[in-house]
Amino acid sequence: EDQKKQEDTKASDPYASDPERHPVLRVNCKKPFNAEPPSEILTESYITPHVFFFKRNHLPVPQVDPASYRLQVEGLPGGELSLSLEDLKTQFPKHTVTAAMQCAGNRRSDMNNIKEVQGLNWGVSAIGNAKWGGTRLRDVLLAAGFGPEVANWARHVHFEGLDKDVTGTAYGTSIPISKAISEEGDVLLAYEMNGEDLPPDHGFPLRVVVPGVVGARNVKWLGRIVISAEESASHWQQHDYKGFSPGTDWSKVDPKSAPAIQELPIQSAITVPADGAVIDRSEETLTVKGYAWSGGGREVVRVDVSLDGGNTWQVAQLRNGDEGETTEPSPPPGRAWAWKLWELTAPLPPQAEELEIICKAVDNSYNVQPDTILPIWNLRGLLNNAWHRVKVRVRED
Amino acid sequence: EDQKKQEDTKASDPYASDPERHPVLRVNCKKPFNAEPPSEILTESYITPHVFFFKRNHLPVPQVDPASYRLQVEGLPGGELSLSLEDLKTQFPKHTVTAAMQCAGNRRSDMNNIKEVQGLNWGVSAIGNAKWGGTRLRDVLLAAGFGPEVANWARHVHFEGLDKDVTGTAYGTSIPISKAISEEGDVLLAYEMNGEDLPPDHGFPLRVVVPGVVGARNVKWLGRIVISAEESASHWQQHDYKGFSPGTDWSKVDPKSAPAIQELPIQSAITVPADGAVIDRSEETLTVKGYAWSGGGREVVRVDVSLDGGNTWQVAQLRNGDEGETTEPSPPPGRAWAWKLWELTAPLPPQAEELEIICKAVDNSYNVQPDTILPIWNLRGLLNNAWHRVKVRVRED
Ligand SMILES: [Mo]
Numbered sequence: 001e002d003q004k005k006q007e008d009t010k011a012s013d014p015y016a017s018d019p020e021r022h023p024v025l026r027v028n029c030k031k032p033f034n035a036e037p038p039s040e041i042l043t044e045s046y047i048t049p050h051v052f053f054f055k056r057n058h059l060p061v062p063q064v065d066p067a068s069y070r071l072q073v074e075g076l077p078g079g080e081l082s083l084s085l086e087d088l089k090t091q092f093p094k095h096t097v098t099a100a101m102q103c104a105g106n107r108r109s110d111m112n113n114i115k116e117v118q119g120l121n122w123g124v125s126a127i128g129n130a131k132w133g134g135t136r137l138r139d140v141l142l143a144a145g146f147g148p149e150v151a152n153w154a155r156h157v158h159f160e161g162l163d164k165d166v167t168g169t170a171y172g173t174s175i176p177i178s179k180a181i182s183e184e185g186d187v188l189l190a191y192e193m194n195g196e197d198l199p200p201d202h203g204f205p206l207r208v209v210v211p212g213v214v215g216a217r218n219v220k221w222l223g224r225i226v227i228s229a230e231e232s233a234s235h236w237q238q239h240d241y242k243g244f245s246p247g248t249d250w251s252k253v254d255p256k257s258a259p260a261i262q263e264l265p266i267q268s269a270i271t272v273p274a275d276g277a278v279i280d281r282s283e284e285t286l287t288v289k290g291y292a293w294s295g296g297g298r299e300v301v302r303v304d305v306s307l308d309g310g311n312t313w314q315v316a317q318l319r320n321g322d323e324g325e326t327t328e329p330s331p332p333p334g335r336a337w338a339w340k341l342w343e344l345t346a347p348l349p350p351q352a353e354e355l356e357i358i359c360k361a362v363d364n365s366y367n368v369q370p371d372t373i374l375p376i377w378n379l380r381g382l383l384n385n386a387w388h389r390v391k392v393r394v395r396e397d
Numbered sequence: 398e399d400q401k402k403q404e405d406t407k408a409s410d411p412y413a414s415d416p417e418r419h420p421v422l423r424v425n426c427k428k429p430f431n432a433e434p435p436s437e438i439l440t441e442s443y444i445t446p447h448v449f450f451f452k453r454n455h456l457p458v459p460q461v462d463p464a465s466y467r468l469q470v471e472g473l474p475g476g477e478l479s480l481s482l483e484d485l486k487t488q489f490p491k492h493t494v495t496a497a498m499q500c501a502g503n504r505r506s507d508m509n510n511i512k513e514v515q516g517l518n519w520g521v522s523a524i525g526n527a528k529w530g531g532t533r534l535r536d537v538l539l540a541a542g543f544g545p546e547v548a549n550w551a552r553h554v555h556f557e558g559l560d561k562d563v564t565g566t567a568y569g570t571s572i573p574i575s576k577a578i579s580e581e582g583d584v585l586l587a588y589e590m591n592g593e594d595l596p597p598d599h600g601f602p603l604r605v606v607v608p609g610v611v612g613a614r615n616v617k618w619l620g621r622i623v624i625s626a627e628e629s630a631s632h633w634q635q636h637d638y639k640g641f642s643p644g645t646d647w648s649k650v651d652p653k654s655a656p657a658i659q660e661l662p663i664q665s666a667i668t669v670p671a672d673g674a675v676i677d678r679s680e681e682t683l684t685v686k687g688y689a690w691s692g693g694g695r696e697v698v699r700v701d702v703s704l705d706g707g708n709t710w711q712v713a714q715l716r717n718g719d720e721g722e723t724t725e726p727s728p729p730p731g732r733a734w735a736w737k738l739w740e741l742t743a744p745l746p747p748q749a750e751e752l753e754i755i756c757k758a759v760d761n762s763y764n765v766q767p768d769t770i771l772p773i774w775n776l777r778g779l780l781n782n783a784w785h786r787v788k789v790r791v792r793e794d
């Protein structure tokens with residue numbers, strides 16, 4: 001009878017079976033669930049615990065029975081391949097990759113504050129860094145019959161989720177075949193996050209992890225993979241998750257004029273102190289903390305921090321592990337998938353009553369962040385990677 | 398006797414046998430020869446003729462006899478490989494790659510104008526786009542014995558030129574092995590530029606072309622290749638061609654703190670109209686032209702142009718061929734080595750007496766150019782990719 005009641009509720013509310021979430025999360029949307037942690041929690045650990053990892057759901061969380069679950073692989077000459085979770089775990093070597101994942105809408109609220117955009121009002125915490133474990137997509141594609149013949153016509157790999165809207169349309173998207181098939185691309189079909197089974201909000205039992213690529217392509221609750229000559233025709237590939245010129249408004253936007261977002265640009269943000277914080281003059285020094293990351297496997301090589309609105313800059317300390325930990329060696333070129341945490345402790349500038357603190361990062365292609373938001377403004381509020389600025393007040397004793 | 402006189406001159410002036418150059422070039426330094434074309438000539442053709450292609454020599458141009466020329470390939474277990482020009486042309490398939498090449502100091506003069514830097518005073522034309530023909534470096538490395546065993550320890554490929562300073566030190570540098578050995582890296586040992594033998598100023602008889610990577614690694618007059626576990630120890634790899642924070646001055650610079658520049662960031666510049674040009678109000682429309690390019694094979698997807706100092710932006714037309722030509726299809730992801738030319742024709746803004754024209758480009762990783770120069774200022778004046786700005790006056794009738 002309890003089960004019947006549950007099913008009735010579910011019929012009226014497709015979100016009724018969504019999992020519980022940590023109460024500290026800042027909820028941008030309840031249904032579908034979209035939430036991020038407070039920024040000061042985000043940089044407390046190098047690996048983001050799954051409860052604090054931002055949740056970006058487009059649809060209700062599907063309930064998947066791991067025993068009957070099957071992944072369909074289609075479009076290859078050998079016909080359809082159907083793999084159970086057990087098959088994926090036992091027929092292929094397990095790989096782990098530490099990779100950050102960022103929503104294209106991270107930092108949208110700052111863009112929205114300057115000029116209104118359409119989208120969820122994310123702060124700076126729609127990003128996280130996790131250790132993903134699973135099967136290499138490359139290995140599955142090779143097992144399914146990918147070879148030189150297929151390479152002649154195949155250009156994209158489509159991913160379809162088991163999350164569906166009321167009309168039965170599943171979340172879907174695609175990535176270039178070159179990224180999917182490359183040994184150095186490190187694309188995973190992940191069944192583990194931070195050493196445990198994927199949590200329901202992060203794609204249980206299987207999700208795609210495309211290191212260096214926008215969150216939107218890292219499809220959760222993966223049901224189907226299709227090899228194709230064409231990009232995914234889905235809404236999320238063709239009409240959303242694209243960047244436009246600041247001069248483009250809704251009356252003249254042409255989705256075909258812009259490429260689907262894949263690799264993301266250089267990014268950094270301040271997580272401590274919080275905007276509006278009050279600092280005691282007696283403190284003498286100020287510690288600023290944050291994260292930095294770049295897409296496409298480019299490694300962050302420097303973070304500059306200003307305590308005076310950009311007049312002078314100091315170089316922050318970077319780390320790629322928790323404090324006190326022996327840090328990992330630099331990854332091979334083009335495979336720096338994880339974020340870096342950074343920190344600067346500097347004398348509190350004398351006299352100043354208010355400080356504008358700014359951070360900006362540089363990656364190993366020497367790409368930098370733009371100074372201001374307005375010239376990268378776009379109607380969907382995507383790709384805000386302008387310098388991050390917070391203001392704090394200094395209280396005299 | 399004539400020969401003796403020449404040799405006497407050469408003994409006193411190692412630059413005496415340098416080739417003749419086109420008189421239109423703007424010379425930044427005579428010895429060694431460093432020069433660029435006027436910017437309005439630069440964008441007249443999609444493929445830059447060699448006479449107008451910027452010349453960046455670190456040392457005198459060596460005179461190499463193609464008949465006795467040998468390329469040495471060292472560091473591989475099979476021992477040294479020695480290849481004649483004929484060997485390179487006949488024992489390996491010929492490949493052609495259209496690739497732009499840019500000096501790390503391009504646009505240094507604008508940086509120097511804001512705050513003094515050390516280096517040659519390049520304008521916006523230390524960049525060119527050519528069709529290079531030659532042997533794939535990958536093919537030569539494989540022929541020399543590169544295999545899985547070598548892959549275990551090899552990390553870098555060193556290039557040494559035949560150009561030497563008075564102490565006998567040759568120009569040298571290195572690139573990561575991953576770039577050198579990758580099929581998609583398209584690194585060439587080029588013996589042709591735009592369908593003809595390499596000209597003396599561009600490396601005759603053989604140079605390296607590393608698409609997507611800073612000019613400094615594209616070693617000319619190539620004499621020696623060494624496979625190594627270490628980066629080149631040369632001055633140009635370890636002490637020059639690195640980027641630093643704007644707060645770093647000569648008293649505190651630590652070359653080890655920054656990686657050697659390899660891939661370059663997103664770049665664009667205005668070539669027409671020239672800074673300071675005067676435009677007639679009766680013209681009604683204004684045409685702005687320029688180039689855009691990004692390193693690492695990232696494709697330029699958009700150029701925004703402002704005629705009002707950055708208040709409003711219009712999207713320029715891009716092309717990847719000469720005007721009226723059928724343009725080539727988009728290259729595979731990550732292999733967009735060539736530049737794009739762009740153009741915008743727009744109504745002349747009414748009333749304005751002076752226009753500040755700005756361009757900024759976006760690549761397919763959605764990296765953008767920073768707004769201003771000062772926050773990317775560095776003591777060597779490298780990597781200036783801030784928005785390019787020119788001012789023109791409007792003359793009323
Ligand atoms: Mo997203």
Ligand SMILES: [Mo]
Binds near residue numbers: 501
């Ligand atoms: Mo250069």
